[in-house]
Amino acid sequence: MKKNTLFFIFSLITCPGAVMAATCSQMNLTRCLDSVCAINVSSNPAARCQYCGTSSAGTPKTTSGGMRSLSLGQSSKYTLTEDELEDAPTDPGQRYAWATAQCIKKVEGCTVDDVSDTYDELIEQSCRAAGITAQMSATIADANKQTATASSCLTSIRSCLVDEKKCGPDYSACEDETSFNNFFSACSVEATGCSEYIAEIRTNLSNARDTAIKNADVLIQSIVTNYQTAREQKILSAQESCKNNSARETCIETICERSMPNKCGVGYDSERATATLLCKFYDLACDVIE
Helix, strand or coil: CCHHHHHHHHHCCCCCCCCCCCCCCHHHHHHHHHHHHCCCCCCCCCHHHHHHCCHHHCCCCCECCECCCCCCCCCCCCCCCHHHHCCCCCCHHHHHHHHHHHHHHHCCCCCHHHHHHHHHHHHHHHHHHHHHHHHHHHHHHHHCCCCHHHHHHHHHHHHHHCCCCCCCCCCHHHCCHHHHHHHHHHHHHHCCCCHHHHHHHHHHHHHHHHHHHHHHHHHHHHHHHHHHHHHHHHHHHHHHHHHCCHHHHHHHHHHHHHHCCCCCCCCCHHHHHHHHHHCCHHHHHHHHHC
16 A cells, blocks of 8 residues: 555544455546535636645635535536535545545445545646646736736736737746747737836736746645645654554544444443454554554
């Protein structure tokens, strides 16, 4: 088992996943994880990073109805419903662990390793999108410092300039000065009534272009590193829990409280024995970690 996925095990408070003979369907597993981690992803490419990656990527955007599942109006066989999402943690690391626990129960044959293999790359891709979003948010903040008319012109020209068919959100298509000048000129023509601000706006957006290109890799790496660091800290926490078996004991007490009719009380040793057996996977996990 990969070391960077072992912390997920310590989020499971019910019975451990048994080894399945069936092959894990990555498509169905992704569909399930997306119903928890990719809410509103069509309008927010950073969703996976924000929901299930790192809090440094920002707060996820929500609809007027709040956090809604992608499974609304669809079959919930491989997705989490809106009602089920009410129990999902808001902390990105905890939410990913929670999603893992739910989805390996829904999708037959899948393990925590399958989750890591299938979804970690998608989260990191989303974190790159979050990096671009953060850079563009800074540009917008700079724009808002101008007067109302100048701000309106800047916003209009900037929106035109960072279109996917021109410079792009990260200015990657305008690294050379000629491309930038051509696209900027075209956008300036479309922005009527802004002629008195054109020189200032060009300087502003040229500086934003230079900054975005220069800092893009640093910004992206920072967010991805924060995501990886958070996961490593959870592994260390799991290792600490192994030292005194606290995680296993917590698992036993939780199962007794939630699943046993007599809550493993005095005289019901068989219930505690069953709970202990269900939490046996902690011993196996700790053997791997240590």
